[in-house]
Amino acid sequence: MSTPALKADLVFTTIEGSVSAPAGFRAAGIACGIKKSMGLDLALIVSDMPAASAAVFTTNKAVAAPVLVSKARLQASGGHSRVVVINSGCANACTGPDGHQTAEAMADAAARAVGVNASQVLVASTGVIGVSLDRQRVTDGIAAAATALARDGGAAAARAIMTTDPFPKEAAVDVTTPAGRFRVGGIAKGSGMIEPLMATMLGVVTTDAQIAPALLQRALAAVNDVTFNAITVDGECSTNDCVFVMANGASGVTIAEEEFDLFVDALRRVCEPLAIGIVRGGEGATKLITVEVTGGATNEEARRTARAIANSPLVKTAVHGADPNWGRLVAVAGRSGVEFNLDRARVQIGGVELFAGGRPFDERAPLASEHLQGRDVTLRVDLGTGKAGAARMWTCDLSAEYVKINAEYRT
């Protein structure tokens, strides 16, 4: 965004739809019998032409087979994919060489069904760890899904990648620029094992802009850092996390270095609501919590405190109970391992200052308590260092329902 003229001509419009909203993309979501519930469990997202592609993957050292397969194929294609295939209901993780072969078979089946080169397929799985994925069922399902591909198939794909998610996550934006219009769309799933040190979930983003793979990877990394990597449900990092982005150029709009900031902005406008959707639909969640930390010695230190607060069971249970227990925020900030000045620190809940200058203002607690009754909660901590480091993270409250879901996930 170097030219002011271009900036003035920019219009971002939020639109319906998701991965099949950009031109030249089709999608499908079907049931192939992996989920015992017989719910949708297989998603296929296809670009009608080769697309520059980029990805971020889990940093967990226990890496699931589909992650390894996607990494290898993305490299083999030189960052040009055409298909993303995802199953839910089984993570195909910790399943040995046989599981690896199943992930390869999924990618090969998708390549055959759609008629593309085998290296142009990215694959992902989500569900229970350590259970074998039925190879026949999933490859048969892929063949069936290919026949169901449609321009309005994004909604079905968004449903087909869900596990314990209470609702599907879709977002899309239309961008008008002096050089023409392009679109970005995306889907994502949560909703447990969500932690902010990597792409902590599954996400697929498509765009009909034209962009080189290396620039696309840079844009994804930048956006990922402030969206999918800025959320947490339970501090757990999965074996299967990945976010894919495919840019097929069908709009005729080219993104070069000069349009990079504009493209990042468009990408962020899709990824941020998807990320927030994951948190809002977190396991057992009843409230979306925005944690804002200022006064950090650095942004990184502020981020560390924001992450500690967002993962604190005592903070999350207090919010769940609408208890303006600011002392827990002070205690977490104090233990988060960063520069912290108790005498100059400040704590606000919903904009109500409850602690400052080393003293509580408990007479304001009823106001903060009122804010906590709502579904959207903002917690602000200033670390009191007088420096400018800042960070924001999103999380959800911790409810008895989270315990129930995870104590009974397999049984």
Added chain:
Amino acid sequence: MSTPALKADLVFTTIEGSVSAPAGFRAAGIACGIKKSMGLDLALIVSDMPAASAAVFTTNKAVAAPVLVSKARLQASGGHSRVVVINSGCANACTGPDGHQTAEAMADAAARAVGVNASQVLVASTGVIGVSLDRQRVTDGIAAAATALARDGGAAAARAIMTTDPFPKEAAVDVTTPAGRFRVGGIAKGSGMIEPLMATMLGVVTTDAQIAPALLQRALAAVNDVTFNAITVDGECSTNDCVFVMANGASGVTIAEEEFDLFVDALRRVCEPLAIGIVRGGEGATKLITVEVTGGATNEEARRTARAIANSPLVKTAVHGADPNWGRLVAVAGRSGVEFNLDRARVQIGGVELFAGGRPFDERAPLASEHLQGRDVTLRVDLGTGKAGAARMWTCDLSAEYVKINAEYRT
């Protein structure tokens, strides 16, 4: 323990009682009106003669007033205390200069009531953060507690330091050595905001052995590392944590460098059951979980994984639901930031191997599930590096009751 002869003559006997079990100690626990429930809320532990003293304190940077006061007085006395005074029901943390004066007033009142030098008093508080502690009530209470001091007062003191603890934690041991007999006794409290990076709770240990303050501090640090610092309830580090130890020499048995290992052993035999008691009585806990990690590149790396497992909400909820979900153990080990080899890693639940050589053994799941039905659960992970680093930690399961307790703590 350098002389084998001494070793053969050693007898450790677990005995009734706690802080007042060693000779020359008296204790009291009374109600002074800090707790609305009118339960016991003030404990006094007194040595009839000056005692070498040592302490470990919270590493939280939001330090409560009593911690600052105890640090200062311990230094002023050169490590020779005679009194520990503790109130429950109010943490006196984040309470500004007024709170600091109240902590000083508590120590001064105890010094006057018992008739010792003001520097010989250590003070601690536990309860809600950010609420003022009623100075008049607590100092009146200290005067009353001084009149109630008794040789069998340890049990009352153990009850008086409880907050949400479901039961008091007491332990004592009698040690016979060729040089004579001595005793070690202790009390501790939990039960939320328990995290293993410091002395994560309140504990008071007494002994009638004679030992120099510096050696006592070394012994406490060594034992603390494998007891109080090896437990976690919820990964939260409090503003008020401290463990005190006083050694008054009343037994006539002297601990010098040669007897150091023996003394550490005696101390550990008191601190380990106290630490395990804290976990067993953790908020909402129904099971004690022992986490053992082997195959670490170093002990420190094994400890890091053990801590990550012990703090994992997905592991803790799975154990709560008796679900042998070993995949979650692999996922946590993989994200714990240490050297990890998925193909050589091994996971056991209750001694039943469920994952090894990169493959699951799900046919054994029913056996593991049976183990998980019990109240004592053992989880073992080998990181598969082929190296000898090992660590052990204790934690409890995560139940809906934990959420309930912490969502309603103040309301």
